[in-house]
Amino acid sequence: MTERFVYVVSDRTGLTAEAMAHSLLSQFPTIDFETKTAPFIDTRAKAEELAGDINEKALSTGCLPLVFVTLVDDTIREIINRCQGTVIDLFDTFIGPMERALGQESSHSVGKSHGVSDDAQYTSRISAVHYSLATDDGMETDHYSRADIILVGVSRCGKTPTCLYLSLHFGMFAANYPLTGSDLTERSLPPALEKHRDKVFGLTIDPDRLLQIRQERYSGGSYSSARACQTEVAQAESVFRSARIPFVNTTRMSIEEIGATILHKTGTPRKI
């Protein structure tokens, strides 16, 4: 495998630039990229030091690093642009065309993207996280009237991380309820869920993958047996079908994909 060095340079957190770089680099799967993120590059001095590092890397490896850049300040960007690297400017490339399309100049101000733009929005996001914690794993079902969504499924199918993701990212009041015991053998939804059925969304998972996840946590015992995983998953899917609850199989999905799929399928408006 070829190795290539990659720098992600940003005047703020670098999170957006990192995600974009990752997405683009994933199109070259046979190259082994070694990525270094340089966040908070917001002074000339920092930019010059970083450019020096990049030049050294180019010299020592005999190969130009890829340099992904989101820098708002022209002077700082110029310093990075002059380095010995292949610069991919994720920001400036589009600002010109956008200025022409929108008929006005951009503000050239740093840090509008991930800052606390709005105290009320921040507070509601935090409230959502605390709501999801309080209603995790079937707790506080009497608070379901405040829920935006209630995820339902067998133990360890991904409910908790998905709820936390939905609350952290989208400010959703996301509760979750585990299907266990008699909930699995009934043909209808548990009473706590029945009156909020329009908010209920099912998660399912391949039994083999569930087995693997459960065994990593608690090996031995019927909970982490192949038979329990097969039976529970079949029962849960049967509950979803007979109660006409939409559901999604999480086996091949990341938490981000599960979250985006739920938003998409339920048409839930985002709060953030």
Added chain:
Amino acid sequence: MTERFVYVVSDRTGLTAEAMAHSLLSQFPTIDFETKTAPFIDTRAKAEELAGDINEKALSTGCLPLVFVTLVDDTIREIINRCQGTVIDLFDTFIGPMERALGQESSHSVGKSHGVSDDAQYTSRISAVHYSLATDDGMETDHYSRADIILVGVSRCGKTPTCLYLSLHFGMFAANYPLTGSDLTERSLPPALEKHRDKVFGLTIDPDRLLQIRQERYSGGSYSSARACQTEVAQAESVFRSARIPFVNTTRMSIEEIGATILHKTGTPRKI
């Protein structure tokens, strides 16, 4: 305020494209953007339907919408490129230059970015989330030897959401410990923290903002009084200084910024 319509089009979740679009649009603060994300546009039929919607919007508003695109498939991209909008291609714009710099063609495969590329990585990420839940708010301090980081601060300064963010996004085993009562009046770290002091990181917050956050949750009582907020914050900062614990003020920061700052300041290597 002018209003402009924006479409974010992706063959997968659209999360990266959304973040990039948001970052670029924030440079035009006087325009009121109405953004619609169209994820999972992975067939010609879906692309044609969407292009129709965009054309209709252009016609009804008399103004070309901005269309941010990350589409790997050439045929699907072509359909969107022909629509009545200003297309900002976040993906294809850079793939050509990258192919030349890397000396090879890109794989043109969809969904490498947010998929479950690696079961072991997924499992460790989920383990991190469960670790953070189990060690939230000073619980299970005997598990601190497994921690990557232990966040410390007064109640409601942002510890829990930050821990969940660090575990969800970066797979970090992030615990948190609240400073209350006698912990605040001592000049040294609480015993549970002392032996893990190299992992301890402080969060602080402006007393006014803390007051606002506490009052929204529990109004009345000394917990949400201006005096308690001022005293506790001063005491916590004094503990950080005398114990020589690095800390950051979260008042003007989003959870993403707090997380990125902690990674940057501690030099913690990312697990994901």
